[in-house]
């Protein structure tokens with residue numbers, strides 16, 4: 001018994017109970033907002049929002065940090081949504097348009113929420129407030145298209161969304177803060193290839209402008225941890241910066257800005273193939289490091305030469321490279337863009353012009369920062385995080401016999417949140433928390449928990465997602481991963497379960513007997 005207690009003190013064990021604060025009334029904060037947005041985006045009920053809904057949550061009440069967010073007598077929740085009844089009935093005499101009915105059906109199908117049963121009080125739960133905001137803005141967009149740029153979105157917010165003391169400029173100023181934050185340096189590992197459109201449709205000036213946006217984007221990465229390269233394509237690959245290079249940040253940005261404009265046809269296929277070749281030149285040690293591989297392909301429309309670019313994107317996916325498609329301008333073939341993104345709408349972006357790209361490039365930075373690094377069994381990984389709100393994302397394939405993760409704080413204090421769900425874990429969504437010391441994690445069994453989460457799994461999930469975050473600023477942490485239950489934590493936990501069961505049984509029997 002003593003031994004059991006001791007190991008229980010030393011090790012936390014996988015409990016597999018999901019904490020989901022997006023359904024907790026009155027929850028607030030960035031992680032909660034991100035969890036809500038991730039789930040709604042992933043459901044694909046609504047088209048891409050150009051980051052508008054997140055910006056609204058920050059403008060309205062700083063992700064709920066404003067103290068009056070959950071004031072008595074008001075149930076707008078994190079998104080300050082005042083027109084809840086319109087999300088149920090958008091036509092006079094309590095009737096519903098076909099568009100709204102489709103939205104309700106899609107919400108029911110993907111999230112299991114019967115929207116007609118929702119009441120205004122439910123909006124205290126962040127997911128419900130977020131859904132209301134999304135439904136209302138979709139309904140308004142039927143009549144009033146919303147621009148993707150910050151100024152246009154700000155006017156739209158002022159005129160249509162905000163019912164309380166809207167001030168011109170509020171949205172713009174708050175969004176600017178978010179943009180600065182999203183472009184803050186990121187010290188994580190990543191291999192990134194930029195694939196740039198140099199076709200004649202683009203035009204010299206727009207080409208230079210988009211190179212400038214890319215130079216700003218690469219400034220986010222720490223070149224000691226990140227490899228960044230570039231290819232320019234037109235009828236063929238005309239210029240490149242190798243993925244393995246030892247350029248300083250300034251030199252890299254300078255070479256991006258000074259690549260020549262080829263001004264010919266658009267052979268996107270050739271561009272993607274050129275970038276795949278660059279990934280193959282990486283040294284073996286780097287290939288083995290588990291660093292995420294990302295290729296961002298810019299295009300201002302349909303390809304006009306070469307094979308179908310979707311085929312090249314499939315080849316990239318087979319080589320373990322994630323492709324992100326960025327369409328620029330109004331001649332975008334959406335289906336082709338989606339194929340270039342290997343049918344993952346989370347990696348498909350659009351913007352009106354090469355000039356608005358400057359502002360929208362932040363979305364690539366957001367995506368790149370959250371791509372998980374793959375952890376290897378029997379290896380260690382060291383992570384340094386300077387910023388207080390910096391996070392690092394990891395993926396671990398947990399074998400049948402489980403895995404033991406040892407976390408050692410070399411500096412400061414870092415926590416890890418983990419799940420086996422496809423949603424990225426954070427303080428708002430996790431099955432367990434890693435703190436200093438050993439944690440044994442066993443793969444989940446199929447059961448009520450997975451059925452409840454409306455997954456359609458025939459095999460239990462094996463991939464664990466882990467997010468590391470410092471408790472305060474300036475942290476250095478090391479993770480060791482070992483196969484199986486190295487220190488007997490699982491055994492202790494199993495014993496604990498039995499003890500707990502016996503104790504509860506005794507309690508129940510005693511209670512019954514006493515009656």
Ligand SMILES: *[C@@H]1O[C@H](CO)[C@@H](O)[C@H](O)[C@H]1NC(C)=O
Pocket residue numbers: 085086089094
């Ligand atoms: C919607 O709610 C508001 C206030 O909560 C109310 O004044 C209005 O009449 C309601 N509209 C409908 C169509 O029910």
Ligand SMILES: *[C@@H]1O[C@H](CO)[C@@H](O)[C@H](O)[C@H]1NC(C)=O
Pocket residue numbers: 167168169170173
């Ligand atoms: C937005 O920021 C500008 C510049 O800092 C400032 O002059 C303006 O008053 C701000 N507007 C609002 C509505 O806060």
Ligand SMILES: *[C@@H]1O[C@H](CO)[C@@H](O)[C@H](O)[C@H]1NC(C)=O
Pocket residue numbers: 200203204261263
């Ligand atoms: C690009 O090519 C077109 C003809 O195809 C020509 O009119 C234009 O001046 C060229 N632009 C540049 C910047 O070379």
Ligand SMILES: *[C@@H]1O[C@H](CO)[C@@H](O)[C@H](O)[C@H]1NC(C)=O
Pocket residue numbers: 302303331332333
């Ligand atoms: C793009 O090209 C494909 C095939 O070449 C064609 O079927 C499609 O209609 C084009 N789309 C646009 C928007 O031009």
Ligand SMILES: *[C@@H]1O[C@H](CO)[C@@H](O)[C@H](O)[C@H]1NC(C)=O
Pocket residue numbers: 456
């Ligand atoms: C669940 O799985 C079955 C059989 O594999 C499939 O036919 C069905 O479409 C799946 N449902 C969803 C919602 O993915």
